Structures are given as structure tokens and as C-alpha cells.
Amino acid sequence: MSRMQSLLAVVAVLAVMGVFSVSAPALMNDYFVRILTVMCINAMLVVSMGLANGFTGVFSLGHMGFVGVGAYLSGVLSLSDAAKAAYLPDLPAWIAGLHLAFFPSTLVAGLVCIVLALLVGAPLMRLSGHFVSVATLGFLIIVNVVLINADVYTRGARTFTGVPLETTLPWAMAWLLLTLVVLARIVYSPKGRAWRAVREDIIAAQAIGIDVLPTRLSAFVIGAFFAGVGGSLYGHYLGSFSPAGFYFAYTFSLISMLVIGGMRSITGAVLGVVIVSLLSELLRNLERGFDIGFVAVPPLYGASQIVLGIILILIMIFRPSGVMGDLELSFGRIAALLHKGRKE
Amino acid sequence: MSFELYITQQIINAVSLGSLYALVAIGLSMIFGILRMTNFAHGDMMMVGGFSTLVLQNLGLGFGWAVVGGIGVGALAGVIVERTAYRPVRGAPEVTLLLTSLAVTYILENLGILIFTSSAQNFPLPDWMDSAFQLYNGQITFTQINLLTVALTGVALTALGWFVTRTDIGLGMRAAAEDMGAAHLVGLDVNRLIVVAFAIASGFAGLAGVLWAAQSGVVEPYMGFTPLLKAFVAAIIGGFGSIAGALLGGYLLGALEVFIVAFFPSEISPYRDAIVFCLLIAFLLFRPNGLLKRTQEVKL
Numbered sequence: 001m002s003r004m005q006s007l008l009a010v011v012a013v014l015a016v017m018g019v020f021s022v023s024a025p026a027l028m029n030d031y032f033v034r035i036l037t038v039m040c041i042n043a044m045l046v047v048s049m050g051l052a053n054g055f056t057g058v059f060s061l062g063h064m065g066f067v068g069v070g071a072y073l074s075g076v077l078s079l080s081d082a083a084k085a086a087y088l089p090d091l092p093a094w095i096a097g098l099h100l101a102f103f104p105s106t107l108v109a110g111l112v113c114i115v116l117a118l119l120v121g122a123p124l125m126r127l128s129g130h131f132v133s134v135a136t137l138g139f140l141i142i143v144n145v146v147l148i149n150a151d152v153y154t155r156g157a158r159t160f161t162g163v164p165l166e167t168t169l170p171w172a173m174a175w176l177l178l179t180l181v182v183l184a185r186i187v188y189s190p191k192g193r194a195w196r197a198v199r200e201d202i203i204a205a206q207a208i209g210i211d212v213l214p215t216r217l218s219a220f221v222i223g224a225f226f227a228g229v230g231g232s233l234y235g236h237y238l239g240s241f242s243p244a245g246f247y248f249a250y251t252f253s254l255i256s257m258l259v260i261g262g263m264r265s266i267t268g269a270v271l272g273v274v275i276v277s278l279l280s281e282l283l284r285n286l287e288r289g290f291d292i293g294f295v296a297v298p299p300l301y302g303a304s305q306i307v308l309g310i311i312l313i314l315i316m317i318f319r320p321s322g323v324m325g326d327l328e329l330s331f332g333r334i335a336a337l338l339h340k341g342r343k344e
Numbered sequence: 345m346s347f348e349l350y351i352t353q354q355i356i357n358a359v360s361l362g363s364l365y366a367l368v369a370i371g372l373s374m375i376f377g378i379l380r381m382t383n384f385a386h387g388d389m390m391m392v393g394g395f396s397t398l399v400l401q402n403l404g405l406g407f408g409w410a411v412v413g414g415i416g417v418g419a420l421a422g423v424i425v426e427r428t429a430y431r432p433v434r435g436a437p438e439v440t441l442l443l444t445s446l447a448v449t450y451i452l453e454n455l456g457i458l459i460f461t462s463s464a465q466n467f468p469l470p471d472w473m474d475s476a477f478q479l480y481n482g483q484i485t486f487t488q489i490n491l492l493t494v495a496l497t498g499v500a501l502t503a504l505g506w507f508v509t510r511t512d513i514g515l516g517m518r519a520a521a522e523d524m525g526a527a528h529l530v531g532l533d534v535n536r537l538i539v540v541a542f543a544i545a546s547g548f549a550g551l552a553g554v555l556w557a558a559q560s561g562v563v564e565p566y567m568g569f570t571p572l573l574k575a576f577v578a579a580i581i582g583g584f585g586s587i588a589g590a591l592l593g594g595y596l597l598g599a600l601e602v603f604i605v606a607f608f609p610s611e612i613s614p615y616r617d618a619i620v621f622c623l624l625i626a627f628l629l630f631r632p633n634g635l636l637k638r639t640q641e642v643k644l
Binding site: 127134255303306312313 | 629
């Protein structure tokens with residue numbers, strides 16, 4: 001497939017998705033639009049999580065910390081003056097006077113997460129293996145404690161509310177596409193090859209002149225930017241949220257998406273989001289209890305998470321690199337598959 | 345109230361809390377020592393122990409026997425998890441082990457919700473345990489449960505100390521922690537050692553779960569999560585993989601938490617957990633092998 005053809009294919013997909021995202025509310029019911037929007041946000045979070053966790057081999061459990069910071073920060077910035085006076089009356093004057101629209105507050109959230117990730121990552125990216133996971137988990141807990149206790153800015157453990165509901169499907173889809181394009185460009189560039197080299201063998205990577213710390217840090221920081229942006233999108237989708245929403249349960253669901261799809265592949269991560277989201281939605285409906293003709297199955301709360309956990313264990317045992325492994329689903333590959341199918 | 349008595353009271357609180365952290369941290373450290381695995385599901389054995397004790401009590405067993413049963417079910421749960429989930433991924437990369445244990449946590453906690461609902465259940469205590477001792481006109485107070493916690497932890501630790509220094513299986517476990525391949529080569533049955541390690545570690549966690557439930561008065565599906573995180577900190581402060589280190593780390597962490605609340609201004613104490621985890625990160629960066637463990641490369 002020539003460069004021209006693949007460029008045309010990308011443009012065609014963009015056009016189709018653009019038309020689809022704008023016309024979706026007219027085509028299908030609210031339920032599906034909501035699922036799609038959340039899936040786009042989750043895909044952003046999962047793919048950005050995959051940079052450090054999958055491509056660089058530094059398995060961070062702290063991604064959700066940046067998501068929480070992004071959601072709260074952009075929420076405070078975009079809250080209307082009336083809502084600020086009602087919900088956060090003790091805000092310092094200079095913050096109370098700040099008011100940004102959705103897009104700039106989202107960008108600010110991403111940029112602040114870059115700074116935070118530099119500060120946190122500079123020491124933590126020196127660690128490897130289990131130790132970096134436990135240390136980044138520590139970061140997540142610290143963020144959670146601060147969100148709960150900084151009640152002047154966050155209303156503490158109570159629900160933070162009044163965030164304008166600005167995240168529509170086109171917004172979410174546009175940000176997701178931007179994320180995918182930017183990250184695919186980086187991952188399959190010399191920089192991305194350095195990430196993978198560091199993951200595969202630190203000593204060999206150092207021997208060919210790769211500086212390990214900045215290499216890991218760059219993946220962590222870029223991931224944090226998109227986590228902050230995704231947090232802002234999620235916050236402006238929910239409208240009201242609390243620190244508990246950006247903690248361990250959400251972390252686990254992102255991890256399961258990333259790992260089931262394949263954390264060494266961008267399209268794998270997206271595929272994981274699609275699989276886990278659809279499965280959870282299906283199981284959640286079953287969980288409420290249903291009738292099969294003559295037997296009434298009672299509600300089984302928790303059953304869908306148990307199924308998800310079992311699937312994750314089975315993946316770990318039989319296919320630890322996820323559904324996609326190292327492969328990407330590209331237009332060229334699809335075309336080749338179709339071509340092969342036709343020949344046979 | 346005199347200052348000496350106040351300090352004595354805080355030391356009593358610290359020893360009681362530290363005993364619980366030590367019980368959980370020791371199991372975590374044992375499993376890490378042998379399998380190089382950060383076992384996130386370890387905390388849930390506390391939940392299993394707590395709920396089993398509750399169920400056995402409701403079935404009409406006396407409190408003492410119910411506790412013994414609860415510890416037994418905790419140990420059994422650990423062995424089952426090892427056999428079904430951890431053995432198939434043994435020897436896989438660290439991340440695979442970590443993810444498998446995360447998945448097990450998720451399954452166990454939701455199994456708890458499925459069976460017992462997500463709300464906290466009352467944990468009944470016999471009357472004789474529900475009393476407190478007051479000394480110096482009530483300036484020093486501690487409960488039967490505090491006393492029992494320290495006593496049972498002491499018994500458990502002494503038994504463990506005897507086991508790992510005087511029995512063949514205990515010595516084998518330490519050999520496997522030192523070098524799994526060499527232990528295999530000299531003819532040790534590594535599978536059996538690992539099963540025993542999981543049984544002991546999970547039994548300790550089950551005991552900690554019962555004591556935790558007795559102190560808080562309730563059992564709930566997520567009760568093991570926070571103690572597990574604290575046990576990570578304790579184990580790493582002491583030296584991850586070392587039993588003595590986990591013991592030391594548990595008591596140090598208990599003391600630190602109690603003293604932060606007792607001696608620092610009240611604006612600081614809500615940030616107690618943040619301080620504890622900052623300490624964890626500091627240890628990982630500057631003394632990653634903890635206080636009691638020989639040097640080993642974990643950093644760049």
C-alpha cells in the first residue's frame with residue numbers, strides 16, 4: 001500500500017468519524033452516545049497509560065492520579081462564578097477570579113500534569129520492576145489524600161459539582177484521534193524505538209547510547225499530559241464527581257483494558273477498551289437479574305467484576321502480551337489480510 | 345494528665361497497631377522473598393479470615409474455635425489462590441505476577457460483595473472481650489482486644505521463628521528465598537515449600553483480619569485494602585523479602601502513625617497517609633533494600 005493510499009485512508013476514516021460523531025445523537029439513542037463518549041475518554045486514558053506501562057516497561061499504577069488532578073483542576077477553572085460562590089466559597093480570590101472555557105481549562109490541566117509528572121517522575125523513574133509500581137501507587141494514594149483534605153479547592157470527600165457538561169461525543173472523539181495520531185507518530189519514531197529498547201534490555205540500551213532516565217521520563221510525562229486532558233474530559237462529562245472516583249477501582253478497569261488488548265500496541269489498547277467496555281455493559285445488564293423463561297436469576301452484584309477478573313487471569317496465563325501482542329492493526333495489514341483471503 | 349502517662353498510652357496504641365501491620369507485612373514479605381511477587385491479594389485474606397469467623401460464629405461455634413476456623417479458612421484460601429492463579433504464571437515477568445495478583449484481589453473483593461453485600465457487617469464479640477482496663481484513674485486505657493492482639497501476635501511470631509529456624513520445611517523456605525534454583529537442585533520440593541509459605545502467610549493475614557475486625561467492630565469486603573498498602577510500606581521499610589525486616593517495619597510504621605496523630609498539630613493528622621507514603625517513596629529511592637536487607641540492585 002503506497003503512502004498516498006494510506007494517507008487517503010486516514011482522511012477517509014477521519015471524515016467518516018467526523019460525520020458520525022456529529023450526527024450520532026440523531027442516529028441512536030442517548031444510551032449509546034453516552035457509552036461511546038465514555039469509551040473515547042477511556043481509550044485516551046488507556047493508550048496514554050500504555051506509553052510508560054507497555055512501551056517503556058515501567059508499570060505505573062499512578063496514572064489515575066493525573067486523571068484526578070486533571071478533572072479537579074479543569075473543574076475549578078471552568079466552574080461558573082455562581083457555582084464557585086455556592087460550592088467553593090473559601091477559594092482564594094485569585095483563583096475565584098479565574099474563569100476559563102472548556103478547551104483552555106483542559107489544556108491547562110494537561111500542562112499542569114506535565115509539570116507534576118516531571119516532578120514525580122524524575123525520582124520515581126529510577127526505580128524498576130515491582131518497586132516502581134508500588135511507588136507510583138504511593139503517588140496515587142498521596143493525590144487521593146490531598147484531594148480529600150484540600151477541601152477549600154475540592155469540597156473534600158463530598159461531591160464536587162457544578163462542572164459544566166461540555167464533553168460531547170465530537171469533543172471526545174476529536175481528542176481521542178489527536179491522541180492516537182500524536183502517540184502513533186512518537187511510538188513509531190526513533191524516540192519510540194528507544195522506549196522499547198529500554199523495556200527489552202536496560203544494559204543493551206545503555207550500551208548503544210540511550211540515556212535510560214530521560215527516555216523513561218519522556219514516556220511518563222507525555223502519558224501524564226493525555227491523562228490530565230482525559231481527566232478534564234471525564235470531569236466535564238460527569239459534571240459532578242468525588243475523589244473516590246479517581247482511585248483504585250477505575251485504575252483496575254483501565255489496567256484490565258490495557259492488558260487484555262495488549263499493552264505493547266496502540267490499536268491493542270483501543271481494542272481492549274472496546275472489548276472490556278462492551279463486556280462490562282453486557283454483564284452489568286445481566287447482573288441486575290433476569291428471567292430465562294421459567295427460572296428467575298436474582299441480581300448478582302459484583303458478578304461482572306468477577307468475570308472480568310477471571311478473564312484477566314486467563315489472559316495472564318495463556319496470552320500475557322494481550323490480544324494484539326506487539327502487532328498493530330493498520331490499514332496495510334487489513335488490506336493484506338483481505339488480499340490473502342481473496343487469493344485462497 | 346501527666347506527660348509520661350500520655351506517652352505510655354501512645355506507646356500502647358503504637359504496639360497494638362504495629363502488631364497488626366507486622367502480621368500482614370510478614371506474610372507479604374515471605375511471599376515476595378520466595379516468589380519475587382508483590383501479592384496484592386494478600387490483604388484480602390484478612391477479609392476472608394474476618395468473614396469466615398463471623399459465619400462460623402453465626403453457625404454456633406464458640407468465639408475461640410471460630411477464630412481458629414477463620415485463620416484456617418484464610419490459610420486455605422491462600423493455598424487455593426496459589427494453586428489456581430499463581431502457579432500457572434510462576435517464573436513469568438514481574439509485571440505478569442503483579443497483574444495476576446491484582447486480578448485475584450478484584451475477584452475476591454467482588455466475591456465478598458456478592459456473598460455478603462458491600463455494606464459493613466457487625467462483628468460480634470463475646471462479653472469477656474468487650475471490656476477495657478483503666479489505670480491511673482483512666483489516664484491509661486487499653487482494651488482486652490489490644491491485649492489479645494499483642495499476645496496472639498507474640499505467639500504467632502514465636503511459632504514462626506521456631507518454624508523457620510528449627511524445622512526442615514522452614515529451613516527449606518529460607519533456602520528457596522535465598523536462591524530458588526539452588527534449592528531445587530539440592531532436591532527440595534519447591535512446590536511444597538511454596539504451598540506451606542502461602543498457608544502460613546495467609547493464616548497470619550487471616551488472624552490479622554480477625555483482630556482488625558474485633559478492633560473496628562465490623563467486617564466488610566474492602567477491609568483488607570488499606571492494611572495491605574500499609575503492610576507494603578512496613579515490608580519495604582524493613583527490607584522487602586526479610587521476615588525480621590517486616591516485623592521491625594510493622595512496629596515502626598505503627599509507632600509513626602500513632603505519633604503523627606498524637607504529637608503533631610491537628611491540621612497535619614488528616615495527611616497521615618500521605619506522609620506515610622512519602623516515607624515509602626523516600627525509602628525506595630534512598631534505601632531500597634530497607635533497614636535489614638543486604639544490598640541488591642533495584643535501581644538504574
